[in-house]
Amino acid sequence: MPTQNCDPMPARPLRTKIQGVLWDMDGTLLDTxxxxxxxxxxxxxxxxxxxxxxxxxxxxxxxxxxxxxxxxxxxxxxxxxxxxxxxxxxxxxxxxxHVDWRPGALELLEALHAASIPCGLVTMSEEPLAALVLEQLPKKYFAFRVTGDMVARGKPHPDPYLLGLDKLGALVPDLEPARVIGIEDSAPGIASAAASGITALLVEHIAPVPDSDSWHRVESLAGLEIDALDALASTGVSA
Known part of the structure; x- marks a missing residue:
């Protein structure tokens, strides 16, 4: 099992509007x-x-x-x-x-880590599975995790992401939900993220998800750069 690297985080770029990124796990970070x-x-x-x-x-x-x-x-x-x-x-x-990481997921995590943009995991899987998955990562990319056994109402309710925002707020002064990106692959997940007030980004995977004015969509995380996420946080979406 890979050993996580706990090197100090480099200085955060001053120009980014992103205050944090909340990741779904199953189907978004890896293909379970x-x-x-x-x-x-x-x-x-x-x-x-x-x-x-x-x-x-x-x-x-x-x-x-x-x-x-x-x-x-x-x-x-x-x-x-x-x-x-x-x-x-x-x-x-x-x-x-075996772990099948979703295309571009590890690369984006590394870019966010290099930019000192904090990440949190927001999953409906319970603690044992979330802990095992995070142990497989090459570095400690996630500052915290929200698991399904931590909330009374799971996705598509906003509760998991609201808890994620609470945890992120303890790390980031003057947190603004619209400056937080939530990455999801499913209809319940993206509805949960959008309902929490964060900037929701859909990377559809195995189940079809309809378009909506409440979230953005990309075909893949592969090649996705922080500047593109920054533009989404700046643009926002319609309510």
Missing amino acids: EPYWMAAEARLVAEFGGEWSHAQALALVGNALPDAAAALQRAGVALQEREIIDRLTAEVLAGVRR
């Missing part, structure tokens, strides 16, 4: 969605049911209690906590075997 989908299908099959690709896509980005409820409706005769634990255990095993 195939692990989640396979775990869901196996669990439903264990109880004699069928789980379609469309049903799996509908759960992308949702809070784990919502996913558990959907699996119960599909015939999984387990309690919510048991379902979450079973799914998470399979995904943990998958991440231990």
